Amino acid sequence: MNIIPIHQETPLSLIRQSIIEEYLSDVQTYPWIVTFSGGKDSTLVAHLVFEALLELPPSLRRRQVHFVSNDTLVESPLVVQHMRGTLEKILRAAEIYKLPVNGEVTTPKLSETFWTLLIGKGYPSPNRSMRWCTDRLKIEPTSGFIKNKVSESGAAIIILGVRKDESATRKASIESHQNIENSNLTPHSSLANAFVYRPIVDLSTDDVWEFLASHNPPWGGTHDSLIKLYREAAGGECPIVLSQDEAPGCGTNSSRFGCWTCTVVNKDKSLQGFVDVGKTEYQPLIEFRDWLVEIRNLPEYRQVERRNGTVTIKQGKHIPGPFTVEARQMILQRLLDVQTAYGNELITQEEIELIKQIWAQDLIQTYTRKNA
Structure with missing residues (x-):
């Protein structure tokens, strides 16, 4: 050089x-x-x-x-x-x-x-x-x-x-x-x-x-x-x-080296660029990210209430709450499938353990509210 x-x-x-x-x-x-x-x-x-x-x-x-x-x-x-x-x-x-x-x-x-x-x-x-x-x-x-x-x-x-x-x-x-x-x-x-x-x-x-x-x-x-x-x-x-x-x-089309999970941008151009030059192992990550965008606003995957149990109405329109526990379970299983196909860790065991604890707490709170 x-x-x-x-x-x-x-x-x-x-x-x-x-x-x-x-x-x-x-x-x-x-x-x-x-x-x-x-x-x-x-x-x-x-x-x-x-x-x-x-x-x-x-x-x-x-x-x-x-x-x-x-x-x-x-x-x-x-x-x-x-x-x-x-x-x-x-x-x-x-x-x-x-x-x-x-x-x-x-x-x-x-x-x-x-x-x-x-x-x-x-x-x-x-x-x-x-x-x-x-x-x-x-x-x-x-x-x-x-x-x-x-x-x-x-x-x-x-x-x-x-x-x-x-x-x-x-x-x-x-x-x-x-x-x-x-x-x-x-x-x-x-x-x-x-x-x-x-x-x-x-x-x-x-x-x-x-x-x-x-x-x-x-x-x-x-x-x-x-x-x-x-x-x-x-x-x-x-x-x-x-x-x-x-x-x-961060999270704009002009700044494309970001998180592979970024759903703020319309398209992950950097990861797609790597796939286009032959690094096809990243294709499952792109497909998972696109799927997260697709399911975000589907009503069957969202709770009616927010995490604190309240229902939010803005300008006469209902604002859905978080993903349902069932949807979260589905997302985790799909992520684990992608992790297997990709061949490298995408989520840690510590995260999985904490996630399952949160699910259990949410189910208990939901049951308690319904039976109060």
């Missing part, structure tokens, strides 16, 4: 210098939290931050850097495999180079996983008007990690790989947040004492790809697997989401 030196003055070299200066700024007691989804933008930020640390002498590497990724446990399989594999390489190399770097993959609580809520409690498949998944699977796990670091150090700085060039919505969101005077930092909209640094905010998509294609990652290897991932999926990424302000970037 032809490696183009970054030492000449280019937009990327200026960004890396800005990262170094920001790292050495007066607030070195506050840790950095680099959000890493494994997509192109977060990979570029991880690359530049890692290189910046390597350029500094050990005596100046006083600020702790945490790489945090999020796994909803229903991520697109190839994407989560790539994310976890790359994060392992980053952390292994950081240990070899003795960099002040560690990392963590956040996941939802057992009681808040996609399957616990959908199959256990009967939540209807998410759609644009009822997107219960983003907060529980993405926002809460990563926000919890950040809050812990803020509690330990008094404040924390989140490094985001977001760019104005991603979409008009993203540009408007970025421009709605004003930097602190004479600073590159912006107060986070919902996390107290957390500040946001967006080093690649003004780069174009072409800038990102040109750099990744011509520079090997400082943790070793190449970015070829990332490039291949995008080429095969023909998709964009669903980045780390930290607040409801950023939630529209």
Whole structure:
């Protein structure tokens, strides 16, 4: 691979210098939290931050850097495999180079996983008007990690790989947040004492790809697997989401690297892209996801009452409750059949056990209400 030196003055070299200066700024007691989804933008930020640390002498590497990724446990399989594999390489190399770097993959609580809520409690498949998944699977796990670091150090700085060039919505969101005077930092909209640094905010998509294609990652290897991932999926990424302000970037047709179970989008273009290039093992997952969309509003699969026993009427129209226990049992059995056909775990035994406990509790409550 032809490696183009970054030492000449280019937009990327200026960004890396800005990262170094920001790292050495007066607030070195506050840790950095680099959000890493494994997509192109977060990979570029991880690359530049890692290189910046390597350029500094050990005596100046006083600020702790945490790489945090999020796994909803229903991520697109190839994407989560790539994310976890790359994060392992980053952390292994950081240990070899003795960099002040560690990392963590956040996941939802057992009681808040996609399957616990959908199959256990009967939540209807998410759609644009009822997107219960983003907060529980993405926002809460990563926000919890950040809050812990803020509690330990008094404040924390989140490094985001977001760019104005991603979409008009993203540009408007970025421009709605004003930097602190004479600073590159912006107060986070919902996390107290957390500040946001967006080093690649003004780069174009072409800038990102040109750099990744011509520079090997400082943790070793190449970015070829990332490039291949995008080429095969023909998709964009669903980045780390930290607040409801950023939630529209998840579950939209312009952000296609998301959960394989996502019923918010009309079609899972990334997973279909993998099937189209010969990875047919993902076809059962696509069919299951499409089936979840089909059964969502069928009245025979939904309870009349909500989980608290009330009946909801809005504007003269009945709003159905969760999936019936019988429908949830049917969904679980079909998921287990898909898991067998796919050949890899899609739902854990711990989730199944909790789901069955929830079913038992729901049946007891229903019986009690009817016989009260």
